[in-house]
Structure formats: structure tokens, C-alpha cells
Amino acid sequence: MITINEHYLKLQASYLFSDIARRVSDFQQANPDREVIRLGIGDVTRALPRACTEAFHKAVDEMAQDLTFRGYGPEQGYEFLREAIAESDFQSRGADITADEIFVSDGAKCDTGNIQELFSSDVKIAIPDPVYPVYLDTNVMAGRTGAFVDGRYQGIVYLDSTRGNNYVPELPSQEVDLIYLCFPNNPTGSTITREQLKVWVDYARDNKALILFDAAYEAFIRDDSLPRSIYEIEGARKVAVEFRSFSKNAGFTGTRCAYTVVPKECIAYDSKGGRQALHSLWNRRHCTKFNGVSYPVQRAAEAVYSEEGRTQTMELVNYYMRNAELIAGSMKELGFQFVGGENSPYIWIASDRDSWKFFDMLLNDAGVVCTPGAGFGKCGQGYIRLSAFNSNENVEKAMARIRLALG
Secondary structure, eight states: OOOOOGGGGGSOSSOHHHHHHHHHHHHHHHOTTSOOEEOSSOOOOSOOOHHHHHHHHHHHHHHTSTTTOOOSOOTTOOHHHHHHHIIIIIGGGTOOOOGGGEEEESOHHHHHHHGGGGSOTTOOEEEEESOOHHHHHHHHHTTOOOOEETTEETTOEEEEOOGGGTTOOOOOSSOOSEEEEESSOTTTOOOOOHHHHHHHHHHHHHTTOEEEEEOTTGGGOOOTTSOSSGGGSTTGGGTEEEEEESTTTSOTTTTOOEEEEOOTTOEEEOTTSOEEEHHHHHHHHHHHHOOOOOHHHHHHHHGGGSHHHHHHHHHHHHHHHHHHHHHHHHHHHTTOOEEESSSSSEEEEEOSSOHHHHHHHIIIIIOEEOEEGGGGOGGGTTEEEEEOOSOHHHHHHHHHHHHHHHO
16 A cells, blocks of 8 residues: 655645635636735746856757757756855855856756765754744654644744744754754845844854855845855855745746755764765755756856856846835835835735634735735734735836725
């Protein structure tokens, strides 16, 4: 008899964004003449930078000729892209990261979900609340949690991120082994200072713990005093793995390219206390289960680091940040408490309403899709998230509709 992994049965009825899609679909079927403006899921709306599409086309042309055709590439990524990443994203900011510590993949979501396979089933995990659902759900699937009780899974150490701590969680009161951090944060849009991040690095060092640091939104940081990488913090190479993506800064949500950084001196321990290099373990996992990102996509990603690519990518980032400023200004005008929008494309808005009721109200009365905060965790109840990823025209229209609906 074939049996299932029953840990999947612990998962809640629906993945957050699937539930949102279902509700929006039901609304559109019932109201076919109503225009819906989506400010929920963080999907970009503008075309790839021209430098990327030109590199993409050129690489596809190479694939059309026998002499320049390429089959399987290196699972870790082509050297041309890894070198560009190491130099531009890390070494230029004083972070000692080399090309062979970078693993190119098809998405930060995949990597943040898959990295947990390297760790034993009984590690103690600390996860912020609210949080991007993938961190939590993949550990539920792996059997590292108990049942879902009163809005939380037993066995997880939740790190409350609230207005009281400016949405930067405090250190856990008990020892933990694996820590998930995301800054600029998804969903709250909050940021972390160098001094605050150093506290976490020191904690991981002192407790032989590991930090999984999701920096997918670092391109949206405008305050130069804020760290863009955890490796800008002394000691982080030994205790942190970092995830990044081309999805939001260069519009690769449909093109699929990201990367994970695993420093060679970053270690975990076996059951006897022996030191094990995570770099070699992740390399083995990566090579066993992944065949690499396609050559044309990696050439397109490399173009992000060209002079033209940098300019065009920054234009995209600035475009979405103008939307963020517009949303933040509208929420301030309406009297809402919120965070984000300054160094992040997300605005986290506090309300006295139930999150899903607020979602339904905005959808039904304004034709605007948000993301209910409760879908990100218990501490998200009473909040919604608005995304800046849409056209300037649609964001202006959405804000006008929301002002009318709430007026």
C-alpha cells in the first residue's frame, strides 16, 4: 500500500496566494464588467531591461548554431554570471564573497524552500511572524513541526514582529539552531540596521546556529547606511547563507533566475559534534537535484551588471518605488499606521478590521486586490499588505478608488 507523507496534512487548507487567486477569480466571474487592480502578489509588470533582452536574443541565436550551441551547463551556474555577481553585489561593498561560493538557481523561493533539506529533522527553528509562507510551510512538510494550534504550529519558535519592536524581531528567549531573517522584509517592508543585524550574527556564532538571510529586495534600499547583504557584517561568513533574486529588480519573475551564497567557512555539525561544511553539502544537493538555469537566461542575468543594465534596472526600481511613495502618501492621508515604502516595495498597513474582511472590502468596494496580513502569520492579523508592483497609472487609480471606498 502506497502511503503519503502525512506532514502535508498539517498544512492549512490553501497556500495564501492560491486562496487570493481563487477569491479574485470568483469576484471577476460574478462581476465581469468590473476592472480589478492587483496590488497583492509581488509580481512585476514592466518589461525586462533592454540590455537583458538583447543579451537573451543573442544567446538564443548562439543556441541556433551548432558551433555555439550549449547543452548541459554547470549546475552551479556559468562562471561569467557568478563572477559578475561576486564582484558587483558583494566585493564592491566590502563583502568577501567569491564566485565559487555562489549557486545560480531558478528562484529564491525554490532555494529558501530546499535549503532545509540539509538539516536534521529535530533542529529548533526560529521563524519571524509575520513571514513569507515558504519558510514555514516547507518545514511543516519536512516534519519539523507539531500540529497547527491557535494559529501557530507547535514546535516552532515564533519571532513576533510588531509595531512595538518596529517589525524587527528580538532575539529568541530560548536557544535555536536555524533562524530565518528577511530584510527588507516581506511582508512588512521593514529594514534592519547594521547594529541590529550584528546582534543576530553574534547570537548565531555564540549558539552554533545558522541564519538563512533572504535579501531578495535589497535593490530597493535607498538608505546607504543600511546593509544590503548580511556579509557586510563581521563574522557572517561563518554563520549565514544568503538568498537573492533577479525577479524584482530586473523583472525576472517569469524568466526565473536567482542565486544562493554559501561561504566555504559556513558550517553545521553532525550528530557527534563534527564540523561539516555547508558549501559542500549544498553543492551535492544542488548537483543531484538541479540541472542548472538555461544559458540564455544566465546571459540575460549577466547583462544586469553591464553599464546599460545597471541604468535600466535602476530605472525599474525607481519606477516601482514611485508607486510605493504614492501608496504610502495615500495611506498617511487616510490616517493609517503603516511601515515600508521607503526602502521596500511593500507597505504594511495596520487596521482595526479583520485582515480577510479588509481584503474582501477592498476587492468588492474598490476593485483592488491586497494581501491579507493574517495569511502571513498570527501577528499579521489586523494588517494588509499593498504591493508597488503595478503601473503608475493603475496605482494612482487604485488609490483614488480606495479613498472613495473609505471616505
